[in-house]
Structures are given as structure tokens and as C-alpha cells.
Amino acid sequence: MGIGEGTGFVLLALLGGALLTHGLERWVGPPERGPALPVSLSCGTVLPNADRWLFPAGPIVGFMGVLLGTVVLPFGPDLVARDLGIGVFYFIVVIDFVVLGVALTGWGANTPGAVESCYRIVAQLVAYVVPLGLAYVGAIMMAHSLSTTRIVEAQSGLWFIVLQPIGFALYVVSGLMQSYRHPFLEPFADGIGGGILSVVGGWSALLWRIALAGVLFLVAAMGAVLFLGGWSGPWLPPPVWMAVKTYALMALMLWLGRLARPLSTAEMLALSWRVLIPVGLANVLVVGILILLHVGPG
Amino acid sequence: MQVEGNDIEAAYSLVGLLVIIAAGLGLLAMALWRRPSRTIEAPPAWAQYRFGFLIYALIFLAFDMEMIFMYPWAVVFADLGIAAFVDMMVFIALLSAGIAYAWGMGGLEWE
Amino acid sequence: MSVAGIVEIIAFASSAFIAVAGALGMATTMSMFRSAIFLMASFMGVAGLFILLSADLLGLLQILMYIGGMLVMALFMVLFMPDPGGAMMAAMPEMMTPIGRFFSLGLLPENSHAAAAEMSGAHAEHDTHADHGGGHGTHARHQDAEHQRGRERKEGDDAHGGGDHHAHGAQGGSHGMGHMDMSDMSMVTPVRAWAAWLAVATGCVIVGLLVLRPSWPVSSALPDPRSADQVGSLLMDKYMVGFEAAGFLILIGIVGAVLAAHSGQHPDHRDREARVAVNAPPPPIEADFLEPLSQPLRDDDKCSPAPDGGHANHHAGGEGPT
């Protein structure tokens, strides 16, 4: 894809995905708390003692992280903006910009609720990065490549969800952590007035709305690529298959998340470091043994 | 003339363009969004704060590197077979020993 | 000079500029959190240079490692330092060097301090005419909206190099130290002037060596684009011992960090074992000497305690967030 059409494709995919995610969040369950809190797009905010360099940088960095993440999403055999050789690793790196954006906005706003949300978002980063990385490793081992299109092609025979159920479960839990959805709502909890969403207004509210909905969309889309065979499917055209799988996985994640009670930061960190990471390491070994026994496509 | 930039740089040109577009859109939105705005009165909160996940953060710094070693290994694993698998078993054993030590020493708790 | 050449030069110039500006910002700004963010921006610039050198795996590794690392570092700064946000320090512009003053802009509310207001008023809302030069993989953080004076000085960086832009930074700093009674609150040691000259000297020596040295045997081969495969196969056969040693190093890092932070507390401490439930707020730990931060900082030096010492940590850190 050339640069011009690549840019158009990325912007279209992101805004469309974020819009549908926004709609799906409202439809799936009770009025969603946390990142989907209603925020006024029309009324801006003036913060007297904010940091005038970090505070506006937050939404821009968050929006940029989501925009860059959409570059490697494959919606069809050649419907991907840039099929990078290390696409999946690039995806994990770029999604961290959203956490950086929230931290910048939180600290820059200089209000107790926002600064507390900055501390909690760093705690959430510490909790979700390692298990998420381990959940990706399983799919990469079987696909022999980090490029997203190669991973989807490797799943033409059998989807990886069948071969790696543990990896899929680990991905769903750390995906919920990564997109701050129920039950891991701490950075946007009501206790601190919705964290940064209480200090965000006008244009930054719009950028944050796109970024936070975009994160959930990207997490679900990458889950579909890694475990549900991306765009491959019998009758429907490839992009439609990708959209169907993405929103099915998103609905499953949101529904599963609502079953659990909201976890505090301490419980989330304990869950991540005591349960998810050992399970992730075990999953890597199990998938390695599967490959050595020539079970998977490897 | 030197050969055109090889395909690694060409692949990331779209990424660079998108960085500029994101910054541009953000600044444009900030500059043009002249709407009524409410002032939020709140006490300044930049103060010393003792967060509870001290040991988690320290271990995260060291443990973050494990992913970097795992991805190249995962890519070439199927071709190298059992030797690479034993390598990674040793690497994973070392890392889980680290986590077990931190857990045993009471590190994985909220202070 | 093909289009790709021009694009490459622009990308190199903006990445190098962001790297140098971020490093300068980190060295001179008064706010601690901001210096961590500036260093992160500097690493993004260096990651852009890595991608220009078609070492994309390293560039992305750099960004991943240092986003998490710098946020944790910023958190530890907030834990250790009395004034992490730099609001108090920014109220005394004469304490800082001209570069420091520039990189601490935007910290103060518009109407709070006469001098600062005039200072930030002069630069108006410089966010709007921000420099759009975002290089590869770098994010156009707002401190790229540099000051005009900064622009000419920085543009010269790529051509002749050399850290001489420190020079006037040094004089600005030294005279400010003497009469301030709050001087021990400042972030830099009195040896700053010598450090600036040392830095300028090392910069000039290295760049001089680079320029005078005969050029290296440059090969025009292209690296193999499949970097992950190459690194993986090398790690597995040629550098396997280094790979295991790195795993062992990470283990030692975890052991050292846990011991250092938990020194003097054996895990099977009778009551600690009993009461540590995952989210039960533990009673204040008497064993360590970190008593609650409610009292003002006791500083035995001659300097009188900060007048509003209470204000600095009214945000009692004792209570856990749960």
C-alpha cells in the first residue's frame, strides 16, 4: 500500500473501529463505568495550575499510539497499511503510548483525582505488559514470524485458539487489563471521579474518546489475528470476517469482564504477577512441546 | 547514486508520517476548539507520594527484558528444534526462580 | 538528491534534534517528572535514529524498555523528592540557567508570579506554532515547540556539533547560587559550572577526533531485513552463553532489587505473614525508618525548614489507594 492510501486506510479503519466500539460498549451492558464514562465534547476545561506542556501532550500521545497501532492490522490478504517484518512486536510497543498519554495527562492536570489516576495507570502498565507479551509468544512460535499476515496465513489450516487455549485465556485477561475495561477499572474508577476523564474537556475529550475506544478495538482485532485466524473464512469477504471476529471477541471480553467484581490495583498486580506470568511461562513451554511433537502447523 | 533506502526504512516512512499527522491533528484541534470552558478548582497535587507497588515496579524493570529475548527465540524456534527448546527452558527456569524468590521474600505484596 | 534522500535528511535532522533537545531538557529542567519525560523523548529520538539505521528491532526495544522504565523512574522520583512537580522551583526563575528556564516553561499558572507571568506571557501560547518535525517513531512532544533562540543554536548542532551551547548555561547558573538561602533546595550541586565545562570539553574533544580522523571503510551492503530471524539465530547458536548469562543477570537483578528494598525483613516474620492479605491495608511498617510523611522534612543544615513545608506534603502518602 502506498503512503497516501495507507494513511487514509489507517485513519478510516481506526475511526470506524472506534465508533463501532463506542456503540458496542453502550449496547453490551449496563452504563459502562471506567473509560467509557460520558465526557462532554463541547465544554472545554481550564485547569489553573496544570503543566501547560505535559497536559496537552497527553491526548496527542494517546491518540498517536492508537493511530500507529492500526498500521499493522491486516483486514485482508493485502489490505494492511504496512506489513512490517516485526509487526506484532511493533504493536505491543506502540500501544504503550496510550499509557504514557494517560500518565502525562494525569500528572499534567495537577488535580488529586488525575494524579492518582497517573499512579494507577503506571501500576496497570506494570501489571499487564509481561503477561500480554507471553500471550503473544505462543502464536509467534507457531507462525515462525512476527509479521501479522504470516501469522494469519499460518492459521489457514487450524486456528491457534484450538491449539493454545491457555494462551487465548491469558490474552483475554491481559487484554482486559490493557484496555482498562471492567474488572480492571482502577485508573478510571469512580472513586477518583473517573481519573483523567474528570479533567478532560472539548478537544482532548474527543481525542481521549477515540484513543480509549481505539485501544479496545485494537486489542480485540489483534486477538482475532493471533488466535481466530484473522481474515480467513469461507463465504464472507476478508474484511467482513475480520470485523465479525473482532467484535465477537470484544463482546466476549466485555461480557466475561462483567462477571468478575472490580479488582483493586493491589489485587490486579497480585493476580498478574502470581497467576498470569507463571501461566504464561507454562504456556510457552507447552506450545514448545507441541511444536516439537509436530502437532501445530510448525 | 546510492540505492534507494532499503525496505526497512521505507516500511517505517508511513509510521513517521502518522506521527506528524497525529501531532498536527492534535495541535489543530487544540487551536481551533474555542468553546465555552469550565474552570476546575482543585488543590495542586504535585506532592511526595508513597505508592504501594515498590517491589512490583523494581521487578518489572528487570523482567521487562525477558520479552526481548523471547521474541527472536520464538521466531527461529521451530527451525532449531530441541537445542533451542532446552536453551529457553533454562532461561525460563532462571526467570521463574526470580519470581519465586520475590514471592517468597514477601515482595509481591502491596505495602 | 532523490526524494528519499531529502526525506532521510529531514528525518535524521528531526530525530537528532529531538534526541539532543530531550537530553538538554532532562539535564536542566527544574521539575523532576518533566526531566523523566524529556529523557523519554530523547530516547524516542534515538529510537528514530535506530530505525533510520535500519535497526528496527533495537529501535522498538528501546521505546518499549524506556517507556516502562522512565515511568517507573518518575514514580520513584515522586517517592523520594519533596517537590517532584517543580512548581516551587519554577517560581524562582533566577535560580535556573537560561536553558533551564526555557525547559521549565509552562509549569506555572499564568497569573501567579509577576516575573514568571511576564516570562510565560512573552512566549504566549507557543503550543500552537509547535515544530511539526516528528521523526520516525518519535512523538512530537510539546517541548519540541522550542524557543526561537533555541532553534538557531540547535540547528547548528548537526553541522559542527560540540556542546558549546552549555557555555552560557554555566555562567547563568553560578551567580545564582550564592545569595539564595533556599539554595540547598535546588536540584544541582554547586559544582555545576565545572560540570558544564567538563561536558563541553568532552564534547569538543570527541567531535574533534571524529572530524579530524580519516573516514572509516564504509561498506554499501544492505542489512538483511529479517532482523528478528537474524538476531534469533545468532542468539541461539553463537551467543547462547551470553543469552543464558543475560537470563542469570536478570535473576540477580530481581534478587538484588528485592533484597535492597526489603532489607532487614525476613519473609516469615510472624505477624507480617498473618496480616498480609492482598488488599488489606497493612499497618504502618515500624521496622523500616520511613515514618509517615506527616511531619515536615527535618533537615539538620542551617537552612530554615521550607516555610510551607506542611504544604509540600499535605497529600499524606500514608493511606493506600484502596
Next chain:
Amino acid sequence: MIVPLTAYLVVGAILFAIAVYTVVAQRSAVMVLMGIELLLNAVGLNIVAFWRFVRPDDYSAQIFTIFIITIGAVEMAIGLGIMMMIYRQRRTVQVDKFTELRG
């Protein structure tokens, strides 16, 4: 490659100079640690510049840089751990207050 090798090395030199300034002049130990991170980074930039221009076929330089970044990460973890110990004992991490070893 239009941009010559010396341009990358000059940028590395400038970052090295700023890092030297930070390590020597900063008062708080956390800033000194950040200066050391910048030092490691400037060296990594030089290594990758030489790899790309002199021996692009052999990826050993990239592995060397990965090990440098690993050492930087572990050093950050242990450095902050040590600062925790110092902070517990003295309630400050200002390096010019640690003068016990001076004669």
C-alpha cells in the same frame, strides 16, 4: 545512505557530553541514574551506527546493544533498590549529603 557516518557519531558525542554533565552536576541520585541511562544510550547509538555503515551483514552488534540495554535495565532496578535503602536510613537521596567516606 545520504547521511554520513560521522553525523550519527556527532549526535552520539553530544548525547554523551550532556550525560556527563548530568551525572556530575545533578544533586539527586535518581537524576544521576538517568544520566547513566543516557550514557548507555549514546554508546548504543554509536555501536548501531558503526554496524550499519561498516559491517551490516553481521548482526552481532545488535546483540551487543541488546545486552547493553539489558544491563541498563537491571542497573536501573538495583540502583533504585539501593536508593530505597538510603532513603529509609537518611530520608534524602541528595548525593552531596552522603559524605561519611570522606576523610
